[in-house]
Amino acid sequence: MSRPTSDRASLPTADAPGRDASPVVVTGVSVVAPGGLGTEEYWKSVLTGRSGIGELTRFDVRGYRTRLAGQIRDFEAAEHLPSRLLPQTDVSTRYALAAAAWALDDAGVSAETLPDYDMGVVTSTSQGGFEFTHREFNKLWSKGPQHVSVYESFAWFYAVNTGQISIRHGMRGPSAALVAEQAGGLDAVGHARRTVRRGTRLVLSGGVDSAFDPWGWVAQSASGRITTATDPARAYLPFDTAASGHVPAEGGAILIVEDAASARLRGAEQIYGTLAGYASTFDPRPGSGRPPGLRRAAELALADAGLAAGDIDVVFADAAGVPELDRAEAEAISGLFGPGAVPVTAPKSLTGRMYAGGGPADLVAALLAVRDGVVPATAHTTSVPADYGIDLVLGEPRALPVRAALVLARGRWGFNSAVVVTGPAN
Structure with a gap:
């Protein structure tokens, strides 16, 4: 089944049971x-x-x-x-x-x-x-x-x-x-x-x-x-x-x-992490003058997880590789977290975009980043425009404690989705 298209901005879906479930x-x-x-x-x-x-x-x-x-x-x-x-x-x-x-x-x-x-x-x-x-x-x-x-x-x-x-x-x-x-x-x-x-x-x-x-x-x-x-x-x-x-x-x-x-x-022998938050939104109708829905999806996923922007240790970006779409995502990230306030990565730069497989692969990478305390680098990218306002991890993986990660994905025709994962104890 698929979500119906809509020309209304930012129509959210999130799990009804909330944080107490x-x-x-x-x-x-x-x-x-x-x-x-x-x-x-x-x-x-x-x-x-x-x-x-x-x-x-x-x-x-x-x-x-x-x-x-x-x-x-x-x-x-x-x-x-x-x-x-x-x-x-x-x-x-x-x-x-x-x-x-x-x-x-x-x-x-x-x-x-x-x-x-x-x-x-x-x-x-x-x-x-x-x-x-x-x-x-x-x-x-x-x-x-x-x-x-x-x-x-x-x-x-x-x-x-x-x-x-x-x-x-x-x-x-x-x-x-x-x-x-x-x-x-x-x-x-x-x-x-x-x-x-x-x-x-x-x-x-x-x-x-x-x-x-x-x-x-x-x-x-x-x-x-x-x-x-x-x-x-x-x-x-x-x-x-x-x-x-x-x-x-x-x-x-x-x-x-x-x-x-x-x-x-x-008797499960391992727990990689917790699916702490999820949300999805639609972009507004083209030409409406309203902003894309990606930031709203991230905000809703954070709210669903009961976390603030400052609790997120890394963002796994959608990373379209198209200048206008990259700029829009960078604005969403920097607008939510503050300029350069959170590490951003796009491991799919090594694989290409796997369409429906890309988001789940990033989720696995996010869970492993939580497990191992390391953020992978974004391969091949070398020069990020300063006005994007993002701290894109380049060159080498960055060692740091990862307690919570935000994973973003966008599909053609206005689909936006966001998932927050945290460690097993959260």
């Missing part, structure tokens, strides 16, 4: 991203500055204006999934299924851990099964309908990741699929938090995307926000004076979200 915690995480498969490998790549951006190799891109991508190059689906699933899944669903299994294993959860109706699934994808469906369309046009896979009936659909994960792991509790482009992954986690607060003990949540076939590539390029740069080290430069757009990427992250008391009752 039982804490909702993260007990398992996994990442599948350019430059790193698995949580620790991804985190290592983020801290060491290992980039996953290069020329796309899924098909011949020499005739295209945009040629760079954050491509996952070391994932062999047959090594991670049973053979019966391969004919019926798009590459994005294969990533989602693998990441889901890793996250459940990380949390120590199996089909026998909880009753099936006490476990739900909430995921987001902004592109669906692009590669699968376009391959089948090509068969339809070139060979005829008898050659089209029967799995085309669902493999393309935005809800397929939620369905495939729930079937594979016997998770029959309240489930959903959300679509809000780059903001969708945070919305999925926010909805998972709400679902737990309403009584479901555990919800698997996050987002994964991939659309690296020719049709998907053209669709992404049509946004006008993708860089045409050819040097991977100077292509995606969020908040830089030379910013020229973003690099598309594939992948994402999955988180296991649980009621804190239930997690303790089942």
Whole structure:
């Protein structure tokens, strides 16, 4: 399901139970991203500055204006999934299924851990099964309908990741699929938090995307926000004076979200942190003269968490890489926190923008920053305009205690989402 569009400014949604509800915690995480498969490998790549951006190799891109991508190059689906699933899944669903299994294993959860109706699934994808469906369309046009896979009936659909994960792991509790482009992954986690607060003990949540076939590539390029740069080290430069757009990427992250008391009752071995606050807003109608809704989303998420701006130790930025959008985000951050008052980072500069997968990957990075007391640097960016008024972490990771982090995401057409994470004790 997706949020309806609106021309009204800053229409907020936040969890109704408020601060007095039982804490909702993260007990398992996994990442599948350019430059790193698995949580620790991804985190290592983020801290060491290992980039996953290069020329796309899924098909011949020499005739295209945009040629760079954050491509996952070391994932062999047959090594991670049973053979019966391969004919019926798009590459994005294969990533989602693998990441889901890793996250459940990380949390120590199996089909026998909880009753099936006490476990739900909430995921987001902004592109669906692009590669699968376009391959089948090509068969339809070139060979005829008898050659089209029967799995085309669902493999393309935005809800397929939620369905495939729930079937594979016997998770029959309240489930959903959300679509809000780059903001969708945070919305999925926010909805998972709400679902737990309403009584479901555990919800698997996050987002994964991939659309690296020719049709998907053209669709992404049509946004006008993708860089045409050819040097991977100077292509995606969020908040830089030379910013020229973003690099598309594939992948994402999955988180296991649980009621804190239930997690303790089942003997969860680890808690990465607490989902302390969440909110989403819409931008006003273009031309209305009213400000974008990103700052309002951040303010609402902080209020939901019961925190003040001064309690936030780091902001994980949306980091569009488009000058006017970077400036708008910088104004939102500096306006809320004060000029240069809080460290800002954008680890997605190493992977590219993973659409619905980008926000959840940043959430995992934020939880690991809390765990390890370190803020990753924003790779490749070197020159931030002084009037942006932000303390962007550059060059090397910055060691500092991280007790609370704010993660931001924006999707095309006006979606804004914000999540606050804190340490396990908060």
